[in-house]
Amino acid sequence: MIDNQNNKLANTSSEITSCSKEIAAVNTYSFFSANLLNFIPSIPFDLHPYLFKEFRKNKKRNGIDATSFSAVYPYPIVGWETIDKMMLNGASILCTFHFGPFQLLNYVLVKQEEAYCLLVARETYDKWRERYPNLIKLLCQAQAKGLFDLINVNDRNALRTMYRQTAEGRKLLIYVDGLEGMSNERQSSLQKINFLGQIITVPSGAAQLSWSLKLPLQPVIAEQIGDTVNLRFGKAIYPNGGVNRDLYLHMTMQSLFSFVSYYIMRRPELWTNWPSAHLYLGSKPPIEDSIFDELSAANLHARKFGLFSSGEQYFLLRKKDYLSFVITGLEFSQLLEDPHFSGVVDNTPSV
Secondary structure: OOOOOHHHHHHHHHHHHHOHHHHHHHHHHHHHHHHHHHHOOOOOHHHHHHHHHHHHHHHHHHHHHHOOOOOOOOOOEEOHHHHHHHOOOOOOEEEEOOEOOOOHHHHHHHHOOOOEEEEEOHHHHHHHHHHOHHHHHHHHHHHHOOOEEEEEOOOOOHHHHHHHHHHOOOEEEEEOOOOOOHHHOOHHHEEEEEEOOEEEEEEOHHHHHHHHHOOOEEEEEEEEEOOEEEEEEOOOEOOOOOOOHHHHHHHHHHHHHHHHHHHHHHOHHHEOOHHHHHHHHOOOOOEEEEEOOOOOOOOOOOOOEEEEEEOOEEEEEEOOOOEEEEEOHHHHHHHHOOHHHHOOOOOOOOO
16 A cells, blocks of 8 residues: 555645646546457557657647638548548538547538538537637528528427428538437447457437438548648448448447547547547446545556546546546556656657
8 A cells, every 4th residue: 555644634625736737737647548458458458648748749639620610620630531522412411520620520511501400518619618719600601591400309399490491401410429418319329349359339310310310421520630621531331221220220329439440540549539548348337336445556657547627526447447546636647647647748759
């Protein structure tokens, strides 16, 4: 057990509180690393801190990029010149993911003057309103021209609205990998699929809409490479009357996640859902009530364990199975001094 130094106890709580941003980053890194370990074990642990640094840079850049949405996007967008050929004509469902500059597709659709509806929960849109005011300004301008509408997926009349909008030729844009509301989904609306070597549970909303509205799905992401953004379109998926509904839902969700998994494998730092990816496994990580009593053991290494806190409670996270052990604030503070636990190791790989 880590030696309890009584003369530090009084300062531990205030020290931890004073660096709340650092603690939040530690929480994020621990689950980021645990999920990388479980979903892509082929990535060496020594690269986790570097990928986490790139992950945070990507999220920061997404926020900065979004400030330009009310004017001209500053980076070249490869694929925009052929978007009319790549994108399906008429009503369809564009399926995208929280990968790379994931808000950019809204900018492209508005600039193309492509009439569409964004399907998100109202609380998600409210968060966007706070974080990305220039994007919201752009969408409001498009709405005033009759080119954009927001459909709250939790609204009881949402499906009726989608029928009406798509009958008028509008496209629907949906973020397939959204985690909001997963715990409230009925079991019948969830699908178990293979994703990066794990069996995960995902809502099948996109596939259900395709089946109900008789509309094709088209996967698309924006992949950032240096100062260039590439629009990547996947093969369109059409509802097939010769396949029963349950099989279509399963095959469609598997196909959509297989599409994005290819890009996640080659650019893992661009997927913003990494810190929450364990939620796809369908069970809440267990917490062991007993105090972890092996802190001096030889196997206590950041490769196997992470740190996180919740309010006034502090935990050691066992990455392989997400089991959490209660530790003291002092133990948390001491382990935090190890850069391998905090994720701030500067080990940029040589090229």
